[in-house]
């Protein structure tokens with residue numbers, strides 16, 4: 656390697672690293688933009704002792720809102736303790752934002768036969 660080549664290498668290498676860092680940084684910016692764009696919401700309606708839809712599939716970051724459309728109080732409680740609503744009277748709502756992918760079974764603690772699942776992907 657000539658002296659000049661070594662100088663170029665010494666100059667170019669840090670420049671390449673700087674460019675790589677810039678490139679590595681931009682997907683993060685895009686990801687946070689995507690997060691904002693995908694501030695998605697989804698709804699589960701509790702009607703006639705049924706969670707509808709029974710299985711709801713949503714992207715990560717989705718806020719799911721349960722609404723009790725029954726004349727009877729219900730709850731929405733994660734089987735694995737991830738979320739827990741208070742007792743929802745008629746037309747009351749409960750929301751939870753799913754930040755991790757996974758399968759989240761839940762049920763109504765007042766009527767344990769009422770079950771549903773949120774699939775986050």
Ligand SMILES: [Cu+2]
Nearest residue numbers: 729763765766
């Ligand atoms: Cu219930």
